[in-house]
Amino acid sequence: xxxxxxxxxxxxxxxxxxxxxxxxxxxxxxxxxxxxxxxxxxxxxxxxxxxxxxxxxxxxxxxxxxxxxxxxxxxxxxxxxxxxxxxxxxxxxxxxxxxxxxxxxxxxxxxxxxxxxxxxxxxxxxxxxxxxxxxxxxxxxxxxxxxxxxxxxxxxxxxxxxxxxxxxxxxxxxxxxxxxxxxxxxxxxxxxxxxxxxxxxxxxxxxxxxxxxxxxxxxxxxxxxxxxxxxxxxxxxxxxxxxxxxxxxxxxxxxxxxxxxxxxxxxxxxxxxxxxxxxxxxxxxxxxxxxxxxxxxxxxxxxxxxxxxxxxxxxxxxxxxxxxxxxxxxxxxxxxxxxxxxxxxxxxxxxxxxxxxxxxxxxxxxxxxxxxxxxxxxxxxxxxxxxxxxxxxxxxxxxxxxxxxxxxxxxxxxxxxxxxxxxxxxxxxxxxxxxxxxxxxxxxxxxxxxxxxxxxxxxxxxxxxxxxxxxxxxxxxxxxxxxxxxxxxxxxxxxxxxxxxxxxxxxxxxxxxxxxxxxxxxxxxxxxxxxxxxxxxxxxxxxxxxxxx
Amino acid sequence: xxxxxxxxxxxxxxxxxxxxxxxxxxxxxxxxxxxxxxxxxxxxxxxxxxxxxxxxxxxxxxxxxxxxxxxxxxxxxxxxxxxxxxxxxxxxxxxxxxxxxxxxxxxxxxxxxxxxxxxxxxxxxxxxxxxxxxxxxxxxxxxxxxxxxxxxxxxxxxxxxxxxxxxxxxxxxxxxxxxxxxxxxxxxxxxxxxxxxxxxxxxxxxxxxxxxxxxxxxxxxxxxxxxxxxxxxxxxxxxxxxxxxxxxxxxxxxxxxxxxxxxxxxxxxxxxxxxxxxxxxxxxxxxxxxxxxxxxxxxxxxxxxxxxxxxxxxxxxxxxxxxxxxxxxx
Numbered sequence: 001x002x003x004x005x006x007x008x009x010x011x012x013x014x015x016x017x018x019x020x021x022x023x024x025x026x027x028x029x030x031x032x033x034x035x036x037x038x039x040x041x042x043x044x045x046x047x048x049x050x051x052x053x054x055x056x057x058x059x060x061x062x063x064x065x066x067x068x069x070x071x072x073x074x075x076x077x078x079x080x081x082x083x084x085x086x087x088x089x090x091x092x093x094x095x096x097x098x099x100x101x102x103x104x105x106x107x108x109x110x111x112x113x114x115x116x117x118x119x120x121x122x123x124x125x126x127x128x129x130x131x132x133x134x135x136x137x138x139x140x141x142x143x144x145x146x147x148x149x150x151x152x153x154x155x156x157x158x159x160x161x162x163x164x165x166x167x168x169x170x171x172x173x174x175x176x177x178x179x180x181x182x183x184x185x186x187x188x189x190x191x192x193x194x195x196x197x198x199x200x201x202x203x204x205x206x207x208x209x210x211x212x213x214x215x216x217x218x219x220x221x222x223x224x225x226x227x228x229x230x231x232x233x234x235x236x237x238x239x240x241x242x243x244x245x246x247x248x249x250x251x252x253x254x255x256x257x258x259x260x261x262x263x264x265x266x267x268x269x270x271x272x273x274x275x276x277x278x279x280x281x282x283x284x285x286x287x288x289x290x291x292x293x294x295x296x297x298x299x300x301x302x303x304x305x306x307x308x309x310x311x312x313x314x315x316x317x318x319x320x321x322x323x324x325x326x327x328x329x330x331x332x333x334x335x336x337x338x339x340x341x342x343x344x345x346x347x348x349x350x351x352x353x354x355x356x357x358x359x360x361x362x363x364x365x366x367x368x369x370x371x372x373x374x375x376x377x378x379x380x381x382x383x384x385x386x387x388x389x390x391x392x393x394x395x396x397x398x399x400x401x402x403x404x405x406x407x408x409x410x411x412x413x414x415x416x417x418x419x420x421x422x423x424x425x426x427x428x429x430x431x432x433x434x435x436x437x438x439x440x441x442x443x444x445x446x447x448x449x450x451x452x453x454x455x456x457x458x459x460x461x462x463x464x465x466x467x468x469x470x471x472x473x474x475x476x477x478x479x480x481x482x483x484x485x486x487x488x489x490x491x492x493x494x495x496x497x498x499x500x501x502x503x504x505x506x507x508x509x510x511x512x513x514x515x516x517x518x519x520x521x522x523x524x525x526x527x528x529x530x531x532x533x534x535x536x537x538x539x540x541x542x543x544x545x546x547x548x549x
Numbered sequence: 550x551x552x553x554x555x556x557x558x559x560x561x562x563x564x565x566x567x568x569x570x571x572x573x574x575x576x577x578x579x580x581x582x583x584x585x586x587x588x589x590x591x592x593x594x595x596x597x598x599x600x601x602x603x604x605x606x607x608x609x610x611x612x613x614x615x616x617x618x619x620x621x622x623x624x625x626x627x628x629x630x631x632x633x634x635x636x637x638x639x640x641x642x643x644x645x646x647x648x649x650x651x652x653x654x655x656x657x658x659x660x661x662x663x664x665x666x667x668x669x670x671x672x673x674x675x676x677x678x679x680x681x682x683x684x685x686x687x688x689x690x691x692x693x694x695x696x697x698x699x700x701x702x703x704x705x706x707x708x709x710x711x712x713x714x715x716x717x718x719x720x721x722x723x724x725x726x727x728x729x730x731x732x733x734x735x736x737x738x739x740x741x742x743x744x745x746x747x748x749x750x751x752x753x754x755x756x757x758x759x760x761x762x763x764x765x766x767x768x769x770x771x772x773x774x775x776x777x778x779x780x781x782x783x784x785x786x787x788x789x790x791x792x793x794x795x796x797x798x799x800x801x802x803x804x805x806x807x808x809x810x811x812x813x814x815x816x817x818x819x820x821x822x823x824x825x826x827x828x829x830x831x832x833x834x835x836x837x838x839x840x841x842x843x844x845x846x847x848x849x850x851x852x853x854x855x856x857x858x859x860x861x862x863x864x865x866x867x868x869x870x871x872x873x874x875x876x877x878x879x
Contacts, residue, residue, distance in 0.1 A: 059782060086784075087785070090781075090783060090784030091782065091783035091784035091785070096779065100775060103774070103775040103776065104776050105776060105779070106780070106794050107798060107873060107874070117785065121783075122784060153873045155873070155877075
């Protein structure tokens with residue numbers, strides 16, 4: 001019996017409905033998982049990873065159906081099983097850990113009430129026993145205050161801790177299988193380490209089988225015994241982790257592996273005495289009475305990229321808001337070309353406004369869904385440059401060509417008809433339309449897949465060379481920094497902790513926080529996490545390490 | 550908790566301001582009514598002298614602004630004024646019935662209306678929420694459609710029509726409840742309850758649709774949330790998913806609709822009162838408008854406005870309290 005696989009999916013086809021038409025999501029994928037084995041499921045967004053993961057639980061979201069194939073869990077056919085039989089398995093023998101713990105915990109109930117619900121409803125344990133077990137799991141997952149954290153509401157607990165609470169909840173009935181659906185994607189790198197380590201420990205400890213879904217190769221390298229690569233619903237290849245990393249056989253897999261190789265050539269150092277395009281000088285800012293920025297100063301020079309890195313809440317985007325004048329600073333000033341800018345954007349004249357442009361993280365929400373691409377780009381052209389009629393059209397066409405989209409093909413399209421990467425290109429064209437000297441790029445690639453993101457980075461680099469633009473590149477992804485930055489500014493808790501040329505930043509000695517940030521970025525080496533944890537010592541990872549500074 | 554208290558105080562202050570504005574609107578509107586008490590009581594044979602004398606007696610000869618502040622001053626001291634009709638009646642017959650002030654006249658009627666509203670609420674609110682939950686659970690099934698058709702047709706029918714149907718089935722064909730709801734002071738609670746049953750059921754039919762449909766919609770709205778998917782993936786029963794996981798997060802809009810309907814039960818039940826001869830405040834209000842008994846009309850309007858404001862305030866506070874983020878700040 002022990003030879004029998006825990007999960008056996010054969011020739012599974014999944015379809016999703018949109019506008020009354022069923023479109024294929026997964027095309028005949030096989031999946032086998034043995035007891036205690038961890039399978040990494042990787043691919044870009046839209047590859048069907050989550051849908052396939054949920055199908056392994058015999059579950060499909062509304063508007064999705066399994067059109068063909070078989071899904072067996074421990075010999076039970078999940079596709080023909082009754083709803084009652086499946087309910088008996090779900091939660092008890094098969095558990096799920098969702099991408100966003102903040103959204104997947106019910107805001108109306110305390111964590112512990114949600115934790116014990118599974119065991120109590122399935123009759124595995126009584127309430128008291130399950131609560132005690134929950135506290136024990138919280139302790140094993142190295143949560144702070146394991147005795148009382150469960151008695152808080154979800155909004156009172158931080159993202160990384162919530163993710164561990166959700167892993168504990170999945171463990172509550174000691175299932176045979178857990179589906180992890182991008183559990184660390186929404187977390188900062190230093191927090192991610194802690195969650196990865198906890199998940200790996202507990203899965204090993206209880207010999208639980210797992211399907212680990214992610215788009216991050218380096219993460220999957222740490223977690224999985226076997227890796228399966230998906231591309232647009234098709235399986236590309238499957239192999240054990242070390243083989244896959246060392247010698248991928250398929251072109252697509254190789255291209256995924258190669259993405260992180262893009263790096264710009266070094267530029268010569270800035271001449272001393274050159275006037276910076278934008279200079280942030282001793283800026284303090286606050287939201288209401290809550291101080292957010294403390295004495296932030298740095299310069300940005302012509303034709304160069306300054307990467308501002310730091311974790312969520314470190315004040316990166318707030319600095320951008322101060323530069324654009326959306327949030328007038330409490331103290332300090334913003335200089336453009338050596339001229340002091342009015343603090344409030346409403347007091348800046350059109351030319352001052354024109355010089356500073358912005359590209360946003362979510363191209364989806366930053367483009368008006370009711371306006372065509374042509375209209376979106378034409379607006380700043382008319383507003384800032386005063387062009388109308390044929391001249392305006394010509395300028396828009398030029399801009400579309402600059403961002404490598406065919407004008408005749410895209411001019412009349414709506415944003416909803418474009419892919420994520422194309423939308424981000426429109427965002428770039430809209431910023432370029434004002435003919436600025438300086439563009440703030442706020443996490444412009446973090447919502448994109450790696451291959452698409454690389455395309456955007458290459459485009460930005462080319463535009464910089466052609467137009468001698470300066471970029472302030474806000475990001476939390478150090479691979480992006482390595483690829484595009486000339487100078488780096490590291491922020492933490494609203495302060496600049498370190499700044500300098502990129503090469504200095506990536507070479508020790510660093511400030512302790514920069515060091516933590518750098519060493520927390522997962523690497524493709526499957527032993528990376530193990531080595532790192534040994535290096536740091538078990539009690540000194542992630543949160544704990546941050547707190548010590 | 551401190552900020553919840555602050556919000557409550559703010560709303561309360563806003564409510565008082567609203568009440569003040571409403572009092573002006575009421576006063577102006579009532580004074581715009583054609584004719585006045587003196588004319589309507591004296592009828593065709595009114596001599597200008599008689600009209601003038603009654604007007605002088607009641608203070609109607611004063612300029613409107615003076616009358617407004619006299620009235621407002623009285624209200625602030627808890628004196629709603631003296632009913633024209635009662636005052637006249639007493640002076641004509643020389644007897645003092647003891648119920649000459651508006652407050653004394655309205656109090657028992659208002660108590661009756663509140664009683665009917667509470668009986669209705671006790672039936673209608675749990676009934677609608679239960680129907681809404683079941684409709685959400687069995688959405689797009691025959692049960693869901695039947696519930697929708699039933700509640701929508703009952704809200705679309707005129708109230709008197711519903712009332713007569715209920716009388717036909719529950720009083721005439723099957724004499725379960727009395728068709729007349731002539732309750733009076735000193736009646737035993739059980740008898741009062743029995744007599745109020747038909748009007749209460751009629752009103753239940755009127756208010757159910759709104760609350761039930763909001764419950765259904767608010768729950769279904771949440772069913773696509775990740776935490777509902779999580780609850781399903783924990784293998785919980787569909788009923789538990791809805792009652793335990795969706796309903797607590799859907800409370801805010803439901804509470805607001807309940808408050809609106811309860812306010813309606815206090816202020817909008819004239820027709821039902823007339824059909825069942827129920828001595829509530831609605832009938833008194835209509836009668837007073839007919840004879841231009843201004844103090845009573847104004848007092849009724851003020852009570853209605855207060856009821857609206859207080860119920861909405863309660864709804865706001867309960868919506869806030871239903872949100873754990875506000876109950877338990879970080």
